[in-house]
Amino acid sequence: MRSAAAWIFDGHVAHVRSTPCVHGFRTPVHFYAFDLGRLDEVDREVKGFGWNRFAPVSVRNRDYLSPGDGELREKLEPWRGGGASPHRIWLITSARWLGYVFNPVSFYLLENEAGELFHLVAEVNNTFGDRHVYSEPLEPKDGLLGAEHAKEFHVSPFNNMEGSYQFTVRREGTELYIGVDLYRDGKKILEAWMEGEGKPFTSKTLLRMALRHPFRPWLTMPRIVWQAVLLKFKRKLPVFKRPEPRHDHTIRSRNQPVNP
Numbered sequence: 001m002r003s004a005a006a007w008i009f010d011g012h013v014a015h016v017r018s019t020p021c022v023h024g025f026r027t028p029v030h031f032y033a034f035d036l037g038r039l040d041e042v043d044r045e046v047k048g049f050g051w052n053r054f055a056p057v058s059v060r061n062r063d064y065l066s067p068g069d070g071e072l073r074e075k076l077e078p079w080r081g082g083g084a085s086p087h088r089i090w091l092i093t094s095a096r097w098l099g100y101v102f103n104p105v106s107f108y109l110l111e112n113e114a115g116e117l118f119h120l121v122a123e124v125n126n127t128f129g130d131r132h133v134y135s136e137p138l139e140p141k142d143g144l145l146g147a148e149h150a151k152e153f154h155v156s157p158f159n160n161m162e163g164s165y166q167f168t169v170r171r172e173g174t175e176l177y178i179g180v181d182l183y184r185d186g187k188k189i190l191e192a193w194m195e196g197e198g199k200p201f202t203s204k205t206l207l208r209m210a211l212r213h214p215f216r217p218w219l220t221m222p223r224i225v226w227q228a229v230l231l232k233f234k235r236k237l238p239v240f241k242r243p244e245p246r247h248d249h250t251i252r253s254r255n256q257p258v259n260p
Helices: 035-044 072-079 201-211 220-234
Strands: 005-017 023-035 049-051 057-059 088-093 105-111 118-126 131-137 137-141 144-150 164-172 175-184 186-200 250-252
Touching: 005 201, 023 035, 023 131, 023 186, 023 220, 035 088, 049 201, 057 137, 118 144, 118 164, 131 144, 131 164, 175 201
Parallel strands: 049 057
Antiparallel strands: 005 023, 005 186, 023 088, 088 105, 105 118, 118 131, 131 250, 137 144, 144 164, 164 175, 175 186
């Protein structure tokens, strides 16, 4: 993945809930990996892409982390953990399509000079307008890279605030897999993952994806709403009211001033 400044992945997102009922879904998506140090290069070379400007496909700094148009590497600095500075930072995200985007989660993968991933930052947005950041070093685990973090943020109204997340990353050639599993009392209650096959992001691959899947980027929110309808009315799951965010890693709340 190091040879190109950006990649476009064709793949899917999947969720599997195991308690208190079994429910799952898998939907096709495409997503991107941007080298934060080379966004200006992508902006110059890829027709149809814009960085901090309107284009059919675009990335705007203000959509990520703290408010404002500051450089993304600088915005990420408080969250990247201690130790050596990363040689490269990959932003794994959905880009704006004709001005619109909703990212339930974006990931920042930090890479050293040897091309090894060593830290993960997950930026989570819920449908209530809140945003939270999880940050953990990646450690080898069962042949993959993993990290664990206590749950601190309300996402789904069908899960309470108890439990912990286990993050898993696998990068092999042009394939990328990122998993987020929710555990409670030692039992896995929810599996979620995104994976895809990547190609260098060029004017040609952008055009091909846009022609093949022109409506995909607009389907994320309707799909979330549809799954919520199924869980509430078909599976009869109880609904947990959104708690007011109190954790200092919640950097945006719809009802309170944003943390610096």
